[in-house]
Amino acid sequence: MTSRKTNLASPIYHDDDAARAHLESLLWPHGPVCPRCGVTEDRITKLGGKSTRPGVYKCKDCRKPFSVTVGTVMERSHIPLHKWVLAAHFMAASKKGMSALQLQRMMGLASYESAWFLFHRLRECPKSTTPRGPMGGEGKTVEADETYVGGKLSNMHSKKRPPRDVAMDRKHKIVTLVERDGEARSFHVASVTARTIRNVLVTNVSRKSDLRTDGSNIYLGVGAEFASHAWTDHASGEYVRPGAVHSNTAESYFAILKRGVYGSFHSISEAHMHRYLVEFDFRYSTRKWSDAERAEELLRGAKGKRLQYRQPAEATYA
Template sequence: MNELRTLQQAIVYFSDADRAFQYALNFRWPDGLVSCPRCGSEKHSFIKTRRIWFCYGCDKQFSLKVGTIFEDSAITLDKWMLAMWMLANCRNGVSSYELGRTIGVTQRSAWFMLHRIREAMKDDKASKMGSNEGGEVEVDEAYVGAKVKNMHHSRKVKIQNELSKVPAWKNTTRYAGKTPVMGIFDRTSREVRAKVVPNTRRETLQKEILNGINFGSRIYTDQAVAYDGLKAKYVHETVNHADEYVRGQVHTNCLENFWSLMKRNLAGTYVAVEPFHLDRYLDEQMFRFNNRQNKTDVQRFNKALSQVAGKRLTYDELTGAGSATSH
Protein backbone atom coordinates (compact mmCIF):
# COMPACT_ATOMS: atom_id res chain seq x y z
CA MET A 1 0.00 0.00 0.00
CA ASN A 2 1.26 3.47 -0.92
CA GLU A 3 1.16 5.88 2.00
CA LEU A 4 -2.15 7.70 2.31
CA ARG A 5 -1.73 11.43 1.83
CA THR A 6 -5.17 12.99 1.53
CA LEU A 7 -8.70 12.62 2.86
CA GLN A 8 -9.84 11.59 -0.62
CA GLN A 9 -7.30 8.75 -0.68
CA ALA A 10 -8.41 7.69 2.79
CA ILE A 11 -12.06 7.63 1.69
CA VAL A 12 -11.23 5.37 -1.26
CA TYR A 13 -8.94 3.09 0.72
CA PHE A 14 -11.19 2.54 3.74
CA SER A 15 -14.33 2.09 1.61
CA ASP A 16 -13.22 -1.54 1.31
CA ALA A 17 -14.44 -3.23 4.52
CA ASP A 18 -11.66 -5.85 4.48
CA ARG A 19 -8.95 -3.21 4.13
CA ALA A 20 -10.46 -1.09 6.91
CA PHE A 21 -10.61 -4.16 9.17
CA GLN A 22 -7.03 -5.23 8.44
CA TYR A 23 -5.67 -1.71 8.91
CA ALA A 24 -7.36 -1.34 12.30
CA LEU A 25 -6.33 -4.89 13.26
CA ASN A 26 -2.65 -4.04 12.77
CA PHE A 27 -2.95 -1.25 15.33
CA ARG A 28 -5.25 -3.12 17.73
CA TRP A 29 -2.69 -5.91 18.15
CA PRO A 30 0.55 -4.52 16.64
CA ASP A 31 2.60 -7.60 17.60
CA GLY A 32 0.20 -9.79 15.62
CA LEU A 33 -0.84 -11.80 18.70
CA VAL A 34 -4.60 -11.46 19.05
CA SER A 35 -5.73 -11.89 22.66
CA CYS A 36 -9.17 -11.85 24.23
CA PRO A 37 -9.84 -8.39 25.69
CA ARG A 38 -11.95 -9.99 28.42
CA CYS A 39 -9.72 -12.77 29.79
CA GLY A 40 -6.42 -12.27 27.95
CA SER A 41 -6.38 -15.75 26.43
CA GLU A 42 -4.61 -16.24 23.09
CA LYS A 43 -6.53 -19.46 22.43
CA HIS A 44 -9.31 -18.63 20.01
CA SER A 45 -10.65 -19.22 16.52
CA PHE A 46 -11.45 -16.56 13.94
CA ILE A 47 -14.86 -16.55 12.25
CA LYS A 48 -13.93 -14.88 8.98
CA THR A 49 -17.45 -14.35 7.64
CA ARG A 50 -18.35 -12.24 10.70
CA ARG A 51 -14.88 -10.86 11.49
CA ILE A 52 -15.09 -12.00 15.11
CA TRP A 53 -13.18 -14.41 17.33
CA PHE A 54 -14.42 -17.14 19.63
CA CYS A 55 -12.35 -17.32 22.82
CA TYR A 56 -11.73 -20.76 24.33
CA GLY A 57 -10.61 -19.19 27.58
CA CYS A 58 -13.94 -17.61 28.53
CA ASP A 59 -16.23 -19.16 25.88
CA LYS A 60 -17.25 -15.75 24.60
CA GLN A 61 -17.06 -14.01 21.27
CA PHE A 62 -15.21 -10.76 20.76
CA SER A 63 -14.65 -8.37 17.89
CA LEU A 64 -11.88 -5.95 17.06
CA LYS A 65 -13.97 -3.20 18.67
CA VAL A 66 -14.18 -4.77 22.14
CA GLY A 67 -11.85 -3.08 24.59
CA THR A 68 -11.49 0.05 22.47
CA ILE A 69 -13.28 3.36 21.96
CA PHE A 70 -15.30 1.59 19.23
CA GLU A 71 -16.92 -0.90 21.63
CA ASP A 72 -20.72 -1.29 21.36
CA SER A 73 -20.81 0.93 18.27
CA ALA A 74 -22.91 -0.23 15.33
CA ILE A 75 -21.11 2.24 13.07
CA THR A 76 -18.82 0.45 10.63
CA LEU A 77 -15.03 0.72 10.77
CA ASP A 78 -14.76 2.55 7.46
CA LYS A 79 -16.74 5.46 8.94
CA TRP A 80 -14.73 5.37 12.15
CA MET A 81 -11.49 5.52 10.14
CA LEU A 82 -12.66 8.59 8.21
CA ALA A 83 -13.89 10.33 11.36
CA MET A 84 -10.53 9.74 13.03
CA TRP A 85 -8.63 10.93 9.95
CA MET A 86 -10.63 14.15 9.83
CA LEU A 87 -10.32 15.00 13.53
CA ALA A 88 -6.59 14.21 13.59
CA ASN A 89 -5.82 16.38 10.58
CA CYS A 90 -8.38 19.17 10.22
CA ARG A 91 -6.56 22.16 11.68
CA ASN A 92 -9.71 23.83 12.99
CA GLY A 93 -11.43 20.67 14.17
CA VAL A 94 -14.62 19.06 12.86
CA SER A 95 -18.13 19.83 14.03
CA SER A 96 -20.60 17.00 14.57
CA TYR A 97 -22.83 18.48 11.87
CA GLU A 98 -20.02 18.43 9.32
CA LEU A 99 -18.93 14.91 10.24
CA GLY A 100 -22.51 13.64 10.15
CA ARG A 101 -23.01 14.99 6.63
CA THR A 102 -19.65 13.65 5.44
CA ILE A 103 -19.94 10.04 6.61
CA GLY A 104 -23.73 9.69 6.63
CA VAL A 105 -24.65 9.42 10.31
CA THR A 106 -26.89 11.52 12.53
CA GLN A 107 -25.51 14.60 14.28
CA ARG A 108 -25.99 12.89 17.63
CA SER A 109 -24.01 9.83 16.53
CA ALA A 110 -21.29 12.04 15.06
CA TRP A 111 -21.08 14.04 18.32
CA PHE A 112 -20.62 10.81 20.30
CA MET A 113 -18.03 9.52 17.81
CA LEU A 114 -15.97 12.69 18.05
CA HIS A 115 -15.88 12.55 21.83
CA ARG A 116 -14.78 8.91 21.74
CA ILE A 117 -11.96 9.84 19.38
CA ARG A 118 -10.94 12.66 21.72
CA GLU A 119 -10.78 10.05 24.47
CA ALA A 120 -8.27 8.12 22.34
CA MET A 121 -6.27 11.29 21.70
CA LYS A 122 -5.77 11.85 25.42
CA ASP A 123 -2.14 11.41 26.48
CA ASP A 124 -2.29 9.21 29.58
CA LYS A 125 1.47 8.58 29.70
CA ALA A 126 2.65 12.17 29.89
CA SER A 127 5.84 12.70 31.88
CA LYS A 128 6.94 15.85 33.69
CA MET A 129 8.08 18.77 31.58
CA GLY A 130 11.32 20.74 31.80
CA SER A 131 14.50 19.36 33.36
CA ASN A 132 16.60 19.82 36.46
CA GLU A 133 19.30 21.25 34.19
CA GLY A 134 17.31 24.38 33.47
CA GLY A 135 14.96 23.24 30.72
CA GLU A 136 12.79 26.16 29.61
CA VAL A 137 9.05 26.00 30.29
CA GLU A 138 6.24 28.51 29.78
CA VAL A 139 3.25 28.60 32.13
CA ASP A 140 0.09 30.60 31.54
CA GLU A 141 -3.63 30.52 32.20
CA ALA A 142 -6.61 31.54 30.10
CA TYR A 143 -10.38 31.83 30.37
CA VAL A 144 -12.51 29.99 27.84
CA GLY A 145 -16.22 30.27 27.14
CA ALA A 146 -18.97 32.02 25.28
CA LYS A 147 -19.92 35.64 25.79
CA VAL A 148 -22.78 36.08 28.23
CA LYS A 149 -24.94 37.73 25.56
CA ASN A 150 -24.70 34.57 23.39
CA MET A 151 -25.61 32.11 26.14
CA HIS A 152 -28.86 30.26 26.67
CA HIS A 153 -31.28 32.36 28.71
CA SER A 154 -31.21 30.05 31.78
CA ARG A 155 -27.42 30.10 31.96
CA LYS A 156 -27.32 33.85 31.37
CA VAL A 157 -29.71 34.46 34.27
CA LYS A 158 -27.64 32.22 36.55
CA ILE A 159 -24.43 34.11 35.78
CA GLN A 160 -26.07 37.51 36.14
CA ASN A 161 -27.40 36.46 39.56
CA GLU A 162 -23.91 35.40 40.61
CA LEU A 163 -22.41 38.68 39.40
CA SER A 164 -24.97 40.67 41.36
CA LYS A 165 -23.48 39.25 44.58
CA VAL A 166 -19.91 40.33 43.73
CA PRO A 167 -18.67 43.81 44.74
CA ALA A 168 -18.28 46.12 41.74
CA TRP A 169 -14.62 46.87 42.52
CA LYS A 170 -13.64 43.27 41.82
CA ASN A 171 -14.41 43.76 38.09
CA THR A 172 -15.21 40.09 37.39
CA THR A 173 -17.51 40.77 34.40
CA ARG A 174 -14.71 40.05 31.92
CA TYR A 175 -14.52 36.40 33.04
CA ALA A 176 -18.22 35.86 33.73
CA GLY A 177 -19.37 32.45 32.57
CA LYS A 178 -15.89 31.47 31.42
CA THR A 179 -13.87 28.44 32.49
CA PRO A 180 -10.25 28.79 33.67
CA VAL A 181 -7.67 26.60 31.96
CA MET A 182 -3.96 26.28 32.66
CA GLY A 183 -1.21 25.44 30.20
CA ILE A 184 2.44 24.36 30.33
CA PHE A 185 4.69 24.52 27.25
CA ASP A 186 8.05 22.74 27.10
CA ARG A 187 10.40 24.58 24.75
CA THR A 188 12.61 21.52 24.29
CA SER A 189 9.96 18.99 23.26
CA ARG A 190 7.74 21.75 21.76
CA GLU A 191 4.74 20.12 23.44
CA VAL A 192 1.95 21.64 25.47
CA ARG A 193 -0.19 20.34 28.33
CA ALA A 194 -3.44 22.05 29.20
CA LYS A 195 -6.29 21.26 31.54
CA VAL A 196 -9.35 22.80 33.13
CA VAL A 197 -8.69 24.09 36.65
CA PRO A 198 -11.26 25.07 39.29
CA ASN A 199 -9.74 28.55 39.69
CA THR A 200 -6.52 30.50 39.16
CA ARG A 201 -5.52 30.88 42.79
CA ARG A 202 -1.92 30.36 43.86
CA GLU A 203 -2.48 27.01 45.58
CA THR A 204 -4.30 25.64 42.53
CA LEU A 205 -1.80 26.70 39.86
CA GLN A 206 1.31 25.91 41.88
CA LYS A 207 0.03 22.42 42.66
CA GLU A 208 -0.21 21.79 38.91
CA ILE A 209 3.28 23.22 38.41
CA LEU A 210 4.80 21.03 41.12
CA ASN A 211 3.10 17.93 39.68
CA GLY A 212 3.89 18.75 36.05
CA ILE A 213 7.34 20.39 35.92
CA ASN A 214 10.69 18.99 37.07
CA PHE A 215 12.42 20.91 39.85
CA GLY A 216 15.26 23.10 38.59
CA SER A 217 13.49 24.00 35.34
CA ARG A 218 13.48 27.59 34.12
CA ILE A 219 9.87 28.81 34.20
CA TYR A 220 8.56 31.86 32.35
CA THR A 221 5.22 33.40 33.39
CA ASP A 222 3.47 36.74 33.53
CA GLN A 223 3.48 38.69 36.79
CA ALA A 224 0.31 37.21 38.25
CA VAL A 225 0.60 36.84 42.03
CA ALA A 226 -0.42 33.18 41.69
CA TYR A 227 3.16 32.45 40.58
CA ASP A 228 4.87 34.13 43.54
CA GLY A 229 7.17 31.76 45.44
CA LEU A 230 8.22 29.52 42.54
CA LYS A 231 11.87 30.51 42.96
CA ALA A 232 12.14 28.11 45.89
CA LYS A 233 12.23 25.15 43.48
CA TYR A 234 12.64 26.68 40.02
CA VAL A 235 14.44 29.43 38.15
CA HIS A 236 11.50 31.80 37.70
CA GLU A 237 11.42 34.83 35.40
CA THR A 238 8.42 37.00 34.60
CA VAL A 239 7.29 39.42 31.93
CA ASN A 240 5.02 42.37 32.69
CA HIS A 241 2.35 42.38 30.00
CA ALA A 242 1.40 45.94 30.91
CA ASP A 243 4.77 47.12 29.54
CA GLU A 244 6.07 44.34 27.26
CA TYR A 245 5.31 40.88 25.94
CA VAL A 246 8.86 39.74 25.20
CA ARG A 247 12.15 40.33 26.97
CA GLY A 248 14.78 38.18 25.31
CA GLN A 249 13.84 34.58 26.07
CA VAL A 250 11.35 35.63 28.73
CA HIS A 251 7.85 35.35 27.26
CA THR A 252 4.81 33.10 27.07
CA ASN A 253 4.18 33.57 23.35
CA CYS A 254 4.13 29.86 22.51
CA LEU A 255 1.31 29.27 24.98
CA GLU A 256 -0.45 32.41 23.78
CA ASN A 257 -0.37 30.89 20.30
CA PHE A 258 -1.92 27.68 21.62
CA TRP A 259 -4.67 29.63 23.40
CA SER A 260 -5.37 31.54 20.19
CA LEU A 261 -5.73 28.35 18.15
CA MET A 262 -7.93 26.75 20.79
CA LYS A 263 -10.24 29.74 21.13
CA ARG A 264 -10.55 30.06 17.36
CA ASN A 265 -11.63 26.42 17.12
CA LEU A 266 -14.10 26.72 19.97
CA ALA A 267 -15.61 29.93 18.59
CA GLY A 268 -15.60 29.01 14.90
CA THR A 269 -16.11 25.24 14.74
CA TYR A 270 -17.71 24.09 17.97
CA VAL A 271 -19.51 27.32 18.93
CA ALA A 272 -21.17 26.14 22.17
CA VAL A 273 -18.97 23.99 24.40
CA GLU A 274 -20.16 23.20 27.90
CA PRO A 275 -17.50 23.43 30.68
CA PHE A 276 -18.20 19.77 31.50
CA HIS A 277 -16.79 18.76 28.08
CA LEU A 278 -13.98 21.31 27.77
CA ASP A 279 -11.19 18.94 28.85
CA ARG A 280 -11.96 16.68 25.89
CA TYR A 281 -11.71 19.57 23.43
CA LEU A 282 -8.38 20.44 25.05
CA ASP A 283 -7.23 16.83 24.48
CA GLU A 284 -8.09 17.20 20.79
CA GLN A 285 -6.28 20.52 20.44
CA MET A 286 -3.21 19.23 22.30
CA PHE A 287 -3.05 16.14 20.10
CA ARG A 288 -2.90 18.15 16.89
CA PHE A 289 -0.57 20.78 18.36
CA ASN A 290 1.88 18.25 19.79
CA ASN A 291 1.93 16.22 16.57
CA ARG A 292 2.06 19.14 14.16
CA GLN A 293 5.79 19.02 13.38
CA ASN A 294 7.57 16.36 11.31
CA LYS A 295 4.43 14.25 10.94
CA THR A 296 2.36 13.58 7.83
CA ASP A 297 -1.42 13.30 7.90
CA VAL A 298 -1.28 9.52 7.90
CA GLN A 299 1.26 9.53 10.75
CA ARG A 300 -1.06 11.68 12.87
CA PHE A 301 -3.92 9.36 11.99
CA ASN A 302 -1.85 6.29 12.89
CA LYS A 303 -0.87 7.87 16.21
CA ALA A 304 -4.53 8.37 17.12
CA LEU A 305 -5.45 4.86 15.95
CA SER A 306 -2.64 3.36 18.04
CA GLN A 307 -4.26 4.80 21.18
CA VAL A 308 -7.80 3.41 20.84
CA ALA A 309 -7.22 0.24 22.88
CA GLY A 310 -7.83 0.15 26.62
CA LYS A 311 -10.06 3.21 26.52
CA ARG A 312 -13.82 3.43 26.57
CA LEU A 313 -16.37 6.21 26.84
CA THR A 314 -20.04 5.36 27.25
CA TYR A 315 -22.87 7.72 26.38
CA ASP A 316 -23.94 7.84 30.02
CA GLU A 317 -20.43 8.84 31.08
CA LEU A 318 -20.29 11.48 28.38
CA THR A 319 -23.62 13.07 29.30
CA GLY A 320 -23.39 12.46 33.05
CA ALA A 321 -23.66 16.13 33.92
CA GLY A 322 -26.76 16.63 31.82
CA SER A 323 -24.89 18.74 29.26
CA ALA A 324 -26.44 19.54 25.91
CA THR A 325 -25.11 17.69 22.86
CA SER A 326 -24.67 20.65 20.57
CA HIS A 327 -21.42 20.58 18.68
Protein backbone atom coordinates in the same frame (compact mmCIF):
# COMPACT_ATOMS: atom_id res chain seq x y z
CA MET B 1 8.31 10.05 12.58
CA THR B 2 8.72 10.18 8.82
CA SER B 3 6.30 12.35 6.88
CA ARG B 4 3.51 10.54 5.06
CA LYS B 5 0.75 11.91 2.87
CA THR B 6 -2.89 10.95 3.28
CA ASN B 7 -4.72 9.32 0.39
CA LEU B 8 -8.45 9.76 0.97
CA ALA B 9 -9.12 7.36 -1.90
CA SER B 10 -7.65 4.55 0.21
CA PRO B 11 -10.07 1.64 0.81
CA ILE B 12 -9.69 2.04 4.59
CA TYR B 13 -11.94 5.12 4.35
CA HIS B 14 -14.61 3.46 2.21
CA ASP B 15 -14.64 -0.30 2.87
CA ASP B 16 -15.30 -2.02 6.20
CA ASP B 17 -13.05 -5.01 5.48
CA ALA B 18 -10.10 -2.75 4.62
CA ALA B 19 -10.82 -0.58 7.68
CA ARG B 20 -10.94 -3.67 9.91
CA ALA B 21 -7.60 -4.91 8.54
CA HIS B 22 -6.14 -1.43 9.16
CA LEU B 23 -7.37 -1.42 12.77
CA GLU B 24 -6.02 -4.93 13.35
CA SER B 25 -2.58 -3.84 12.11
CA LEU B 26 -2.64 -0.89 14.52
CA LEU B 27 -4.15 -2.54 17.62
CA TRP B 28 -2.66 -6.02 17.09
CA PRO B 29 0.78 -5.38 15.54
CA HIS B 30 1.92 -8.88 16.57
CA GLY B 31 -1.30 -10.73 15.81
CA PRO B 32 -4.70 -11.10 17.52
CA VAL B 33 -4.86 -10.76 21.32
CA CYS B 34 -7.84 -11.82 23.42
CA PRO B 35 -9.13 -8.68 25.18
CA ARG B 36 -10.46 -10.77 28.10
CA CYS B 37 -7.63 -13.11 29.09
CA GLY B 38 -4.73 -11.71 27.07
CA VAL B 39 -3.68 -14.87 25.19
CA THR B 40 -2.02 -14.36 21.82
CA GLU B 41 -2.20 -15.73 18.30
CA ASP B 42 -1.26 -19.37 18.99
CA ARG B 43 -4.33 -19.81 21.22
CA ILE B 44 -6.75 -17.96 18.94
CA THR B 45 -8.81 -19.18 16.00
CA LYS B 46 -10.41 -17.03 13.32
CA LEU B 47 -14.04 -17.98 12.70
CA GLY B 48 -15.01 -18.29 9.06
CA GLY B 49 -18.53 -19.71 8.88
CA LYS B 50 -21.07 -18.27 6.46
CA SER B 51 -23.22 -17.00 9.32
CA THR B 52 -20.28 -15.52 11.22
CA ARG B 53 -19.72 -11.78 11.21
CA PRO B 54 -16.49 -10.66 9.48
CA GLY B 55 -13.41 -10.30 11.66
CA VAL B 56 -14.54 -12.53 14.54
CA TYR B 57 -12.00 -14.62 16.46
CA LYS B 58 -12.40 -17.15 19.27
CA CYS B 59 -10.11 -17.61 22.24
CA LYS B 60 -9.27 -21.25 23.05
CA ASP B 61 -8.72 -20.43 26.73
CA CYS B 62 -11.77 -18.39 27.74
CA ARG B 63 -13.89 -19.75 24.86
CA LYS B 64 -15.26 -16.29 24.08
CA PRO B 65 -15.58 -14.74 20.61
CA PHE B 66 -14.19 -11.26 19.99
CA SER B 67 -13.20 -8.81 17.27
CA VAL B 68 -10.70 -5.96 17.05
CA THR B 69 -13.28 -3.48 18.38
CA VAL B 70 -13.93 -5.32 21.67
CA GLY B 71 -12.44 -3.37 24.56
CA THR B 72 -12.13 -0.18 22.50
CA VAL B 73 -14.20 2.99 22.12
CA MET B 74 -15.69 1.39 18.98
CA GLU B 75 -17.19 -1.58 20.80
CA ARG B 76 -20.90 -2.17 20.11
CA SER B 77 -21.08 0.80 17.77
CA HIS B 78 -23.47 0.62 14.82
CA ILE B 79 -21.40 3.13 12.85
CA PRO B 80 -19.43 1.36 10.07
CA LEU B 81 -15.73 0.89 10.80
CA HIS B 82 -14.58 2.82 7.73
CA LYS B 83 -16.43 5.86 9.07
CA TRP B 84 -14.61 5.53 12.39
CA VAL B 85 -11.29 5.54 10.53
CA LEU B 86 -12.34 8.53 8.43
CA ALA B 87 -13.58 10.46 11.48
CA ALA B 88 -10.23 9.82 13.20
CA HIS B 89 -8.49 11.33 10.18
CA PHE B 90 -10.75 14.39 10.23
CA MET B 91 -10.03 14.95 13.93
CA ALA B 92 -6.30 14.48 13.45
CA ALA B 93 -6.07 16.71 10.38
CA SER B 94 -8.33 19.60 11.43
CA LYS B 95 -5.94 22.02 13.11
CA LYS B 96 -8.72 24.03 14.71
CA GLY B 97 -11.12 21.12 15.15
CA MET B 98 -14.29 20.06 13.38
CA SER B 99 -17.83 20.33 14.68
CA ALA B 100 -20.05 17.27 15.02
CA LEU B 101 -22.59 18.91 12.72
CA GLN B 102 -19.99 19.23 9.97
CA LEU B 103 -18.93 15.62 10.54
CA GLN B 104 -22.55 14.52 10.16
CA ARG B 105 -22.88 16.38 6.85
CA MET B 106 -19.58 15.17 5.41
CA MET B 107 -20.02 11.51 6.37
CA GLY B 108 -23.75 11.19 5.90
CA LEU B 109 -24.40 10.01 9.45
CA ALA B 110 -28.02 9.39 10.42
CA SER B 111 -28.12 11.95 13.22
CA TYR B 112 -26.21 14.75 14.88
CA GLU B 113 -26.17 12.69 18.10
CA SER B 114 -24.23 9.91 16.35
CA ALA B 115 -21.60 12.34 15.10
CA TRP B 116 -21.36 14.08 18.48
CA PHE B 117 -20.90 10.84 20.39
CA LEU B 118 -18.44 9.47 17.81
CA PHE B 119 -16.19 12.52 18.26
CA HIS B 120 -16.45 12.32 22.05
CA ARG B 121 -15.37 8.70 21.95
CA LEU B 122 -12.37 9.62 19.80
CA ARG B 123 -11.46 12.35 22.31
CA GLU B 124 -10.89 9.55 24.83
CA CYS B 125 -8.18 8.06 22.62
CA PRO B 126 -5.19 10.45 22.64
CA LYS B 127 -2.24 9.25 24.64
CA SER B 128 0.68 11.39 25.71
CA THR B 129 3.46 11.31 23.11
CA THR B 130 5.96 10.94 25.96
CA PRO B 131 5.72 8.85 29.15
CA ARG B 132 3.25 10.61 31.44
CA GLY B 133 5.92 11.79 33.81
CA PRO B 134 6.90 15.35 34.65
CA MET B 135 7.28 17.85 31.84
CA GLY B 136 10.57 19.63 31.36
CA GLY B 137 13.66 18.77 33.35
CA GLU B 138 17.18 20.08 33.79
CA GLY B 139 18.00 22.62 31.09
CA LYS B 140 14.44 22.64 29.71
CA THR B 141 11.92 25.46 29.73
CA VAL B 142 8.22 25.17 30.51
CA GLU B 143 5.79 28.03 29.96
CA ALA B 144 2.61 28.41 32.01
CA ASP B 145 -0.30 30.67 31.20
CA GLU B 146 -4.02 30.95 31.78
CA THR B 147 -6.89 32.11 29.61
CA TYR B 148 -10.65 32.52 29.70
CA VAL B 149 -12.88 31.01 27.02
CA GLY B 150 -16.38 32.38 26.48
CA GLY B 151 -18.45 35.01 24.74
CA LYS B 152 -17.38 38.65 24.65
CA LEU B 153 -19.39 41.26 26.52
CA SER B 154 -19.35 43.48 23.43
CA ASN B 155 -21.20 40.79 21.46
CA MET B 156 -24.09 40.64 23.93
CA HIS B 157 -27.22 42.74 23.71
CA SER B 158 -26.98 45.68 26.08
CA LYS B 159 -30.15 44.60 27.89
CA LYS B 160 -28.74 41.12 28.52
CA ARG B 161 -25.15 42.13 29.23
CA PRO B 162 -24.09 41.14 32.79
CA PRO B 163 -21.49 43.01 34.84
CA ARG B 164 -17.92 42.31 33.80
CA ASP B 165 -17.04 40.29 36.92
CA VAL B 166 -20.12 38.09 36.41
CA ALA B 167 -19.28 37.56 32.73
CA MET B 168 -15.70 36.55 33.57
CA ASP B 169 -16.94 34.10 36.17
CA ARG B 170 -19.13 32.40 33.56
CA LYS B 171 -16.19 31.81 31.23
CA HIS B 172 -14.16 28.58 31.15
CA LYS B 173 -10.87 28.95 33.02
CA ILE B 174 -8.03 27.18 31.22
CA VAL B 175 -4.46 26.69 32.46
CA THR B 176 -1.95 25.41 29.92
CA LEU B 177 1.62 24.20 30.36
CA VAL B 178 3.81 24.07 27.26
CA GLU B 179 7.30 22.64 27.13
CA ARG B 180 9.29 24.44 24.48
CA ASP B 181 9.82 22.04 21.56
CA GLY B 182 7.70 19.54 23.48
CA GLU B 183 4.17 18.71 24.54
CA ALA B 184 1.27 20.74 25.90
CA ARG B 185 -1.02 19.92 28.83
CA SER B 186 -4.18 21.90 29.45
CA PHE B 187 -6.50 21.88 32.44
CA HIS B 188 -10.04 23.12 32.93
CA VAL B 189 -10.03 24.62 36.42
CA ALA B 190 -12.83 25.93 38.61
CA SER B 191 -10.90 29.09 39.50
CA VAL B 192 -7.57 30.72 38.69
CA THR B 193 -5.81 31.18 42.01
CA ALA B 194 -2.27 30.75 43.31
CA ARG B 195 -3.31 27.46 44.96
CA THR B 196 -4.83 26.08 41.75
CA ILE B 197 -1.82 27.11 39.66
CA ARG B 198 0.60 25.58 42.13
CA ASN B 199 -1.29 22.28 42.14
CA VAL B 200 -1.18 22.11 38.33
CA LEU B 201 2.50 23.02 38.13
CA VAL B 202 3.99 20.84 40.87
CA THR B 203 2.06 17.75 39.73
CA ASN B 204 3.05 18.09 36.06
CA VAL B 205 6.40 19.89 35.82
CA SER B 206 9.84 18.83 37.04
CA ARG B 207 11.24 21.21 39.68
CA LYS B 208 14.51 21.20 37.70
CA SER B 209 12.78 23.09 34.86
CA ASP B 210 13.07 26.78 34.04
CA LEU B 211 9.62 28.33 34.43
CA ARG B 212 8.49 31.20 32.21
CA THR B 213 5.21 33.07 32.78
CA ASP B 214 3.65 36.49 32.58
CA GLY B 215 3.83 38.87 35.55
CA SER B 216 0.67 37.71 37.31
CA ASN B 217 1.02 37.43 41.09
CA ILE B 218 -0.38 33.88 41.04
CA TYR B 219 2.97 32.59 39.69
CA LEU B 220 5.33 34.43 42.03
CA GLY B 221 5.14 32.02 44.97
CA VAL B 222 5.35 28.74 43.06
CA GLY B 223 8.05 30.12 40.75
CA ALA B 224 10.57 29.96 43.59
CA GLU B 225 10.17 26.16 43.68
CA PHE B 226 11.73 25.74 40.21
CA ALA B 227 15.28 26.03 38.91
CA SER B 228 14.51 29.53 37.72
CA HIS B 229 11.48 31.72 37.19
CA ALA B 230 11.37 34.72 34.90
CA TRP B 231 8.40 36.64 33.59
CA THR B 232 7.32 39.49 31.36
CA ASP B 233 5.06 42.36 32.37
CA HIS B 234 2.19 42.33 29.89
CA ALA B 235 0.48 45.19 31.71
CA SER B 236 3.28 47.54 30.64
CA GLY B 237 3.41 46.17 27.09
CA GLU B 238 6.40 43.90 27.67
CA TYR B 239 6.12 40.51 25.94
CA VAL B 240 9.73 39.43 25.40
CA ARG B 241 12.87 40.00 27.43
CA PRO B 242 16.47 39.11 26.58
CA GLY B 243 17.34 35.49 27.23
CA ALA B 244 14.18 34.08 25.61
CA VAL B 245 12.04 35.19 28.55
CA HIS B 246 8.44 35.05 27.31
CA SER B 247 5.26 33.00 27.38
CA ASN B 248 4.53 33.40 23.68
CA THR B 249 4.53 29.64 23.03
CA ALA B 250 1.60 29.20 25.40
CA GLU B 251 -0.07 32.26 23.88
CA SER B 252 0.21 30.70 20.41
CA TYR B 253 -1.47 27.55 21.75
CA PHE B 254 -4.34 29.68 23.06
CA ALA B 255 -4.66 31.36 19.65
CA ILE B 256 -5.33 28.00 18.00
CA LEU B 257 -7.63 26.88 20.83
CA LYS B 258 -9.77 30.01 20.65
CA ARG B 259 -10.00 29.93 16.87
CA GLY B 260 -11.30 26.40 17.23
CA VAL B 261 -13.78 27.17 20.00
CA TYR B 262 -15.18 30.34 18.42
CA GLY B 263 -14.88 29.23 14.79
CA SER B 264 -15.70 25.51 14.77
CA PHE B 265 -17.60 24.80 17.97
CA HIS B 266 -19.04 28.24 18.90
CA SER B 267 -19.93 26.99 22.39
CA ILE B 268 -18.63 24.24 24.66
CA SER B 269 -20.39 23.15 27.84
CA GLU B 270 -18.60 23.01 31.16
CA ALA B 271 -19.09 19.23 31.34
CA HIS B 272 -17.11 18.58 28.15
CA MET B 273 -14.41 21.27 28.07
CA HIS B 274 -11.73 18.90 29.38
CA ARG B 275 -12.31 16.53 26.44
CA TYR B 276 -11.83 19.28 23.88
CA LEU B 277 -8.61 20.30 25.63
CA VAL B 278 -7.32 16.73 25.28
CA GLU B 279 -8.01 16.95 21.54
CA PHE B 280 -6.15 20.26 21.13
CA ASP B 281 -3.27 19.07 23.34
CA PHE B 282 -2.91 15.95 21.21
CA ARG B 283 -2.73 17.84 17.93
CA TYR B 284 -0.27 20.36 19.37
CA SER B 285 1.99 17.71 20.89
CA THR B 286 2.12 15.82 17.57
CA ARG B 287 2.42 18.94 15.40
CA LYS B 288 5.56 17.64 13.68
CA TRP B 289 3.81 14.45 12.55
CA SER B 290 1.88 13.97 9.33
CA ASP B 291 -1.91 13.78 9.43
CA ALA B 292 -1.77 10.04 8.64
CA GLU B 293 0.64 9.33 11.51
CA ARG B 294 -1.46 11.40 13.90
CA ALA B 295 -4.66 9.59 12.89
CA GLU B 296 -3.02 6.19 13.38
CA GLU B 297 -1.79 7.18 16.84
CA LEU B 298 -5.31 8.34 17.69
CA LEU B 299 -6.76 4.95 16.71
CA ARG B 300 -4.06 3.08 18.67
CA GLY B 301 -5.29 4.92 21.74
CA ALA B 302 -8.77 3.42 21.32
CA LYS B 303 -7.59 0.19 22.92
CA GLY B 304 -8.60 -0.44 26.52
CA LYS B 305 -11.04 2.48 26.71
CA ARG B 306 -14.81 2.67 26.80
CA LEU B 307 -17.09 5.69 26.92
CA GLN B 308 -20.67 5.01 27.89
CA TYR B 309 -23.66 7.29 27.33
CA ARG B 310 -23.92 8.30 30.98
CA GLN B 311 -20.27 9.36 31.21
CA PRO B 312 -20.10 12.52 29.05
CA ALA B 313 -22.27 14.47 31.52
CA GLU B 314 -19.53 14.40 34.15
CA ALA B 315 -17.52 17.64 34.48
CA THR B 316 -13.86 17.33 35.41
CA TYR B 317 -11.69 20.00 37.02
CA ALA B 318 -8.00 19.98 37.78
